Amino acid sequence: MTSPRTPGTPPAPPVELTLLPIGGRPAADEPVGGCGDGCGCGAGPEADADFDPLTCGLDPELAALLTAAGLDPVLVEDIAHLAVEEDLDQGVDVTTVATIPETAVATADFTARQAGTVAGLRVAEAVLSVVCTDELEVERLVEDGDRVEAGQVLLSVTTRTRDLLTGERSALNLLCRLSGIATATRAWADALAGTGTRVRDTRKTTPGLRALEKYAVRCGGGVNHRMSLSDAALIKDNHVIAAGGVAEAFRRVRAEFPGVPVEVEVDRLDQIEPVLAEGADLLLLDNFSPEQTAAAVELVAGRAELESSGRLTLADAADYAATGVTYLAVGALTHSAPILDIGLDLRSEGRD
Structure with missing residues (x-):
């Protein structure tokens, strides 16, 4: 993953995130219990008994970026899971599953529809990372706290199309809400x-x-x-x-x-x-x-x-x-x- 961008420098190239499956559930071919290869903590099913499950989850560099911003990665991961699981309600995204081939991969852009101050981009990444079942490439074009214009691309992601569409609304709900607060605060500042x-x-x-x-x-x-x-x-x-x-x-x-x-x-x-x-x-x-x-x-x-x-x-x-x-x-x-x-x-x- 990339480090935060210095203003005025070119965007960093896309990076790949290590993913935790939604709800922390292991993949079908992994033993039940413990973490699988897709978990950011790197602890497999044979993890030490003293391993703290609260440290497990998001990609380590994404977790480090959240920590540097003053956010608890465990809390962000929990909120991400709650948001997605509320949308799925123990089921599946029936529209997406019916219309999108399982193997389809796509790139999507988070784009500002109006001018303002952005906040919550790493939170949106966290939401996508818990719903994605394949590699997630991320290209960060702006940082939280930046002023953005209508039509400006903020973040680009590439992964399975089904996962993008399933996590879309949960990620946007948080990103739009937090960016609205940042924008209102900026007016006062x-x-x-x-x-x-x-x-x-x-x-x-x-x-x-x-x-x-x-x-x-x-x-x-x-x-x-x-x-x-x-x-x-x-x-x-x-x-x-x-x-x-x-x-x-x-x-x-x-x-x-x-x-x-x-x-x-x-x-x-x-x-x-x-x-x-x-x-x-x-x-x-x-x-x-x-x-x-x-x-x-x-x-x-x-x-x-x-x-x-x-x-x-x-x-x-x-x-x-x-x-x-x-x-x-x-x-x-x-x-x-x-x-x-x-x-x-x-x-x-x-x-x-």
Whole structure:
């Protein structure tokens, strides 16, 4: 497989991937149990009993590329299997099996139908690699985070035609979704360019896809907030009500988890000083106007970071950035981003 392309250099030649059959099932002529020759881990049926099956699966270089991007290859492989198996539902692709000869081989191009920022190309590769039953050649033409134009070919793949068509929708569902998030994030990052303010995501993500969706935010130039409830504390209005006050809620978190960063949501200027006195690391300014945000920045005077949240739009992004706030929290990056339209186009020169 190839390494990521340096901008401005020619595309690398096609490469071949080592494949894991769908669902991890061995080929018909292989013994049941353990991995077969098609598995990227290289461990055959006689693998050591201590071998960790969670390391088994994707082509090693593809797994390395995912790891370098901050993604867990095991998680990506699991998502790929779930997506394809949901489509097959324990059966077969009846349309493709009926219309495509078993031995037919084809080349197909992932092509952008509209301009945007791409994310999830290696994820799409992972989907195809778990459904393909023959060698998969991959030619990478752009990288995640690149801006692309309508009509631009992003990735070319060559393998059995049946496998391409069976995995097409699952691969595109993820690629279009992640590229849509990256494209939406890029619009915010562009609006904030030249300021000290960064756009940041939330936990308003699709269940099971948080790691991928937050990766797409990074591809678009955004910053990740916490990945889980255990990463950091975020004291919001319901915590305040239950604890009996903002300062009291903060003290309880500090006492129970002294090493965890604590962010506190405030919705009035008069709540800021008591929370700062307790030692808050970051304040979430909920539904503050730009004028109120500027007053909060002046009041805090660098004693904590500040994050604006609530009803933010691209049109007012520059106004908030001008106040000196550290982050803009935008849940819409993940919960409302439209997909980036990308298609898989089978070339007409497929061969039998």
